[in-house]
Amino acid sequence: MVNALHRIEAFDLNPGRIPAGRYFVEGLLGSGWEGEDYRVMERTTGIRRAMKLFYPERNFKDKAVRFYATKLHRLRHCPVVIQYHHSDTFTFRRVKITFLISDLVEGQLLSDFIAAQPGKRLRPFEALHLLNALATGIEQIHHAREYHGDIHDGNILVTRSGINFNVKLVDFYQWGRPDRSKIREDVIELVRILYDAVGGRKRYAGQPPMIKNICRGLRRDLISRKFPTAGHLRAHLESFGW
Numbered sequence: 001m002v003n004a005l006h007r008i009e010a011f012d013l014n015p016g017r018i019p020a021g022r023y024f025v026e027g028l029l030g031s032g033w034e035g036e037d038y039r040v041m042e043r044t045t046g047i048r049r050a051m052k053l054f055y056p057e058r059n060f061k062d063k064a065v066r067f068y069a070t071k072l073h074r075l076r077h078c079p080v081v082i083q084y085h086h087s088d089t090f091t092f093r094r095v096k097i098t099f100l101i102s103d104l105v106e107g108q109l110l111s112d113f114i115a116a117q118p119g120k121r122l123r124p125f126e127a128l129h130l131l132n133a134l135a136t137g138i139e140q141i142h143h144a145r146e147y148h149g150d151i152h153d154g155n156i157l158v159t160r161s162g163i164n165f166n167v168k169l170v171d172f173y174q175w176g177r178p179d180r181s182k183i184r185e186d187v188i189e190l191v192r193i194l195y196d197a198v199g200g201r202k203r204y205a206g207q208p209p210m211i212k213n214i215c216r217g218l219r220r221d222l223i224s225r226k227f228p229t230a231g232h233l234r235a236h237l238e239s240f241g242w
Helices: 060-074 111-114 124-143 180-199 200-204 209-218 222-226 230-236
Strands: 023-031 035-042 048-054 084-092 097-104 158-162 164-169
Touching: 023 048, 023 097, 048 060, 060 097, 111 158, 111 180, 124 164, 124 180, 124 209, 124 230, 180 200, 180 209, 180 222, 180 230, 200 209, 209 222, 209 230
Parallel strands: none
Antiparallel strands: 023 035, 035 048, 048 097, 084 097, 158 164
């Protein structure tokens, strides 16, 4: 276990710091339960990357690092997954810190993107296109016999091109070995994304049938019965009439 005297609750790396002597910190991308993410530049090439730092108490014996690196490598052919490069270490307050280096993905967190829209919500047409992009990506992950485990608007990066959305998923969570229950949970969380994107409970009563037919009042049993996999959800989105 991590010595309480060396417990780290925040890194707060200032721009200009050079972890491991190889990466120039440009700024914070975000933080979470496991650690912090930074925009960095490789000193030797000038290429910008993303650096994920793990709090030592969340990464006992580098288990979290191995989990992330292994999963990202296994899913490297899935376009919705950020591409992992390698791991490295540096010393912070006399503690050895392991970090991962991956592609730097441009885009906004979905939560920020929706908050910037008129009424802080998406129109049904837009939300269904977003859901289709997400369902397509999650279907590929499930085909690789993996799952995400923590799909919400703070773990999705989006860029928009016309009516289409390009999405990237971040911060996979480990709930144990992949099985049908994990797959069902991913699908339920996808439907929740749609529900929240169009305005949540406040706006649900006024949504068109095509939205309600997917959200099913957020009844988990009804969602799982209609959409047992992300593939079923994607096929529904690509086949119903507008």
